[in-house]
Amino acid sequence: MNTPKSLPPQIFLLHYAGGDQNSFRPLIESLKSHFQIETPELPGRGDRIAEPFLKNKEEAVAEILKQIKQTRQKHTPYLIYGHSMGAILGFEICHALEKEGDGPVYFVPTGYPGPGIKDKAPIATLPRTAFFAEVRKLGGLSDEVMEYEELLDFFEPVLRADFGLLEHRSNQIPDITIQTPIFAVMGKDEEYARSIRNWEKYTNAGCECQILNGNHFFINQNFNYLSQVIINLMTAAMAK
Template sequence: MHNQQLFLCHFAGGNCHSFQFLYPHLKDFDIIPLELPGRGRRIRENLLTDFDLAATDLYNQLITKLTNNRITIYGHSMGASLALKVVSMLEAKTEIECTLIVSGSHGPTPIKRTLKYNLPEDEFIEELKLLGGIPDEIYADTDMMQIFLPILRADFQLLELSDLNSLPPLKTPVFVIMGDQEKHLDEIDNWQRFSQTRINTKIYSGGHFFIHKNAGKLAADIKTWTNKHFMHTYPSQPFPL
């Protein structure tokens, strides 16, 4: 019997190794990290700057790795929007039963915000520092930054130019987690626009990359949410986590 499959969608600048900090806490899962081209194991491939192409790439990876028809998909930040699109594609094309967990994101909105991907280098780096998640030693390493910056710009571009507002609401249950210091925390209920059922939300302590300081807690919530969904015991009202 196969373990429950957990598919991971990385954040901007991330790769297949971005969620390694969670693995020791999720030994009951078969963890499958999805990865966009141009980084990690796919470093020799061209970067994508089109959201739909990126989502299709992740979808195709997922389809080839399925071992059962019940799966959990988790995405952080950019990965949250990509996971939303992937689940929508699964609902439209397959009989796969999913549960979706997203973090570090208030979801796609109809509000067009200032584009960051095409900022001058110094301004772009300042925006990255505000988000956190990149160690100071990386910023200090000029050669390393010249590797990371094109990846980050491509990821910012595909996300910032995406438009998911016409996406039909999901039948899949959605669990949303954000940090209490995140800039758009007050917009967390925006995710409700993308769900036919009432979303569940939870707030952790921390900024945009609160996940790194809450690995055990996040893993426990992933387990609880997945078990309650696939045991068909999750209530119509948000359950206490």
């Protein structure tokens, strides 16, 4: 690839439900000397806390896509990484960018086995106790957070909005296949980890799958591994 030496490749980090642009700080620290790092953020959290939440997946894909286009440096190779909700949105974003002739060199989804696998009852509208019980099963909230009502008050509206966005009745399972190679990773204790090779059906390029120790938030103990994977993938792609 003909890439200006002054411009490192870009990486777009797509946050999970309840997350924001600061969700991947350890990963950013490991990658910042190798990539130009972009952290798109949905409204209703972080720097956009005063903005209204989005209603469905289509709106979220369009919003993240808009932010990516605003910071994309054409002719600079880039990679998309997303965890959980970020992986769900990232898949459709890859497809949209490919249609415009500007697809990423790799898509790295974590914490998600690909479209059409998960089959769980919606949780966004559950009563507070039941809702947080379901969220806790994912490993997303520590025991310390669960002990403080004021922290739960802070996280509850964002989490409910994001789960509601993903569970909205207008959402469709995407009937698409991307041309971008995939490197998918899940935690061994995740409910759908054994279905991770489902991703092979959704790319016409290469697909590699890894399962690491941990639950849905295995990434918190594996940022060094993930950063090295991402660096290696981009290095190999740029060497072609």
